[in-house]
Amino acid sequence: MDAIDPGMRRRVQAELDRMAADNHVTILFAIESGSRSWGFPSRDSDYDVRFVYLRPLADYLSVSSRRDVIERPIDPVLDIGGWDLRKALQLSLRSNAALLEWLSSPLSYRTEAASVGTIRQLVRSAADPNALAVHYLHLGRRSLEKMQADGEAVRPKDYCYALRAACCLEWLLRFHEPPPMDMPSLLSGLTPGTALLARIHDLIARKAGGGEQDRQARDTMLDQFLTDRLNPTPPPLPSVDRDRVAADIDRAFCAIALAGS
16 A cells, blocks of 8 residues: 555645756656655654756856755645755765665655666665664664653654664664665564564554654563664674775766766
8 A cells, every 4th residue: 555645646746846847957766755664654744755856967067056955845744855966976975874765765756767776776885884884873872862861651753763773773784785764674684583573563553543742651672672782882894995986976977967968
């Protein structure tokens, strides 16, 4: 079943068309990036749409600097915005986890460009597991600290955020490659024990049936899992040949920009 309401899908498509026309750009891909794509939305979760776009070739040859982000004011239901392809590829050289997640989202609004497969491969090849591990460790610890500050009544949302970060970190340590974006894929690859898996599924079901600000009692088993995964400092992981990757990305960007002109 599609996790995107049909009416909202139509609204997003219309908004993407307007943003592309108003800014004279081509949207290469557009996806859902929030809790819906992570696999644990609440009844009142908003929609978080992200995209990457390509400008006309002349814009990239201009000496004038141009804004490399397109966004709309956030409303209570829809948060939508995107990055210029050049900005996205520059960030990929810094192992940007958000871009990696956008390219692996299970919920797509638009994938028109033949170049998206090339972009996905390049961004994954540029991702340094050590930088990603730091990112997910920070996310997980921040959610864990939030729960600790809340005491005995915590939000299922914070549990889910901490669990996804912990699972992403474990994926990196086990496979030395970027993790999937969504919890179902993470859990399928990590195969946690039956009891823990049941607790996680119960948590996700509780979040799906409630609101973003609902509270629940602390769960000892989940707390122990999070403490075990997020307290130790991860060991060093294999690094990336940054110079080779940067050269590959430069060549690919030139080819994509020229093809789109």
